[in-house]
Amino acid sequence: MYAFGYHRPGSVADAVKLLADHPDAKLLAGGQTFIPTLKQRLAQPSDVIDLGGIAELRGIRAEGDNVVIGAMVKHGEVMRDATVKSMIPALADMAGVIGDTQVRNRGTLGGSISNNDPAADYPGAVVGLGATVITDRRQIAGEDFFTGLFETALEEGEIVTAVSFPKPVAAAYEKFRNPASRYAMVGVFVAKTAGGVRVAVTGAGPCVFRLPEFEQALSTNFAADAIQHLNVDASGLNADIHASAEYRAHLIKVVAKRALAKIG
Amino acid sequence: MTSVTMTVNGKAVTKDIEPRMLLSTFLREELGLTGTHVGCDTSQCGCCVVHVDGDSVKSCTALAVQFDGASVTTIEGLGQNGTLHPMQEAFRENHGLQCGFCTTGMIMSSVDLVKKAKEQGITIDEHYVREGLEGNICRCTGYHNIVKAVIAGAQAM
Numbered sequence: 001m002y003a004f005g006y007h008r009p010g011s012v013a014d015a016v017k018l019l020a021d022h023p024d025a026k027l028l029a030g031g032q033t034f035i036p037t038l039k040q041r042l043a044q045p046s047d048v049i050d051l052g053g054i055a056e057l058r059g060i061r062a063e064g065d066n067v068v069i070g071a072m073v074k075h076g077e078v079m080r081d082a083t084v085k086s087m088i089p090a091l092a093d094m095a096g097v098i099g100d101t102q103v104r105n106r107g108t109l110g111g112s113i114s115n116n117d118p119a120a121d122y123p124g125a126v127v128g129l130g131a132t133v134i135t136d137r138r139q140i141a142g143e144d145f146f147t148g149l150f151e152t153a154l155e156e157g158e159i160v161t162a163v164s165f166p167k168p169v170a171a172a173y174e175k176f177r178n179p180a181s182r183y184a185m186v187g188v189f190v191a192k193t194a195g196g197v198r199v200a201v202t203g204a205g206p207c208v209f210r211l212p213e214f215e216q217a218l219s220t221n222f223a224a225d226a227i228q229h230l231n232v233d234a235s236g237l238n239a240d241i242h243a244s245a246e247y248r249a250h251l252i253k254v255v256a257k258r259a260l261a262k263i264g
Numbered sequence: 265m266t267s268v269t270m271t272v273n274g275k276a277v278t279k280d281i282e283p284r285m286l287l288s289t290f291l292r293e294e295l296g297l298t299g300t301h302v303g304c305d306t307s308q309c310g311c312c313v314v315h316v317d318g319d320s321v322k323s324c325t326a327l328a329v330q331f332d333g334a335s336v337t338t339i340e341g342l343g344q345n346g347t348l349h350p351m352q353e354a355f356r357e358n359h360g361l362q363c364g365f366c367t368t369g370m371i372m373s374s375v376d377l378v379k380k381a382k383e384q385g386i387t388i389d390e391h392y393v394r395e396g397l398e399g400n401i402c403r404c405t406g407y408h409n410i411v412k413a414v415i416a417g418a419q420a421m
Binding site for chain 1: 266282283284286305306307308310313319320321322325326327329330332373376377380384396398399
């Protein structure tokens with residue numbers, strides 16, 4: 001690991017100011033991707049700004065029909081939280097299949113979505129539920145937030161402070177895990193929401209995406225049978241040593257059906 | 265250098281360290297607590313698991329400076345007054361180890377796993393233990409007795 005300056009601000013405003021003062025600084029949330037990246041010397045930030053001391057980034061609360069989760073809330077907290085479990089059980093289930101216990105005890109919502117790893121689970125839930133990302137300066141619709149491979153709509157120096165997840169009518173998340181890394185080779189979040197059916201796919205492409213054909217078929221019949229006749233085009237999907245694009249395309253339907261079967 | 269103060273195994277410690285120092289390095293090299301092992305150093309194997317404010321954490325994937333003000337427990341701090349913790353005793357009794365390298369991490373993860381299960385009212389069976397210990401790897405593949413030990417330790421806790 002290269003040396004860096006370390007800062008531990010006590011407020012979002014202080015963190016934003018530190019970022020502005022140190023243009024080559026990086027934010028540290030849970031560190032479950034960032035610290036391994038530093039260890040491998042794949043990043044050389046001048047400064048690390050640790051968000052761990054900011055109370056306003058923590059906490060889970062119900063706001064009407066939404067669950068608002070602070071950016072520094074850990075996956076293990078989401079998995080066990082009574083509000084999340086009662087309002088959006090699929091979100092608690094999703095958090096419970098990220099990494100392993102120890103990763104879930106450190107990894108955070110804000111860190112996961114800001115990194116936008118193509119195989120991360122959270123982007124599936126954010127887009128699948130039609131959630132809203134809240135930053136220090138604005139609100140961004142979930143599907144506008146994720147813009148490409150490790151790319152987001154965040155501006156220079158902008159910090160995610162929370163995500164607001166609307167309570168769906170019904171939802172489920174299912175993933176096909178890489179057995180070594182536990183990342184999603186394919187993850188599908190299906191949700192029946194007030195605004196219609198949403199199907200979000202993570203792990204399969206360079207960035208989370210929706211499947212309009214699946215959504216249309218499911219809007220008349222929200223069950224696994226409804227997508228049986230559909231196939232996913234493999235072009236543009238990820239291909240690596242773990243799976244070809246064609247294999248991932250096939251998995252999307254399989255995993256989507258498993259998610260729908262969970263809802264029953 | 266940055267000053268960091270934390271409670272480790274019940275004792276307050278203050279050290280001036282480089283911000284890039286890992287928690288595992290801090291425990292082993294600054295405090296001499298070598299019961300925390302470093303196996304893979306890539307957050308896969310779980311040999312370096314310690315408790316931070318009651319949660320199990322992979323100490324090779326955390327900076328020591330992040331834990332200023334926190335309470336850390338390592339395998340050395342698990343037993344009290346010269347008596348093994350019930351989970352340690354269960355690993356001994358059930359021979360939940362072969363070479364022993366992964367054991368300290370296995371025990372630290374198991375204690376957290378059982379504590380969380382009891383808080384959430386989850387039944388601790390073989391399936392729960394095997395899933396819950398997925399972040400700990402035994403390269404001797406001695407899982408059978410490890411799982412037996414954790415179930416026995418859970419009953420004694």
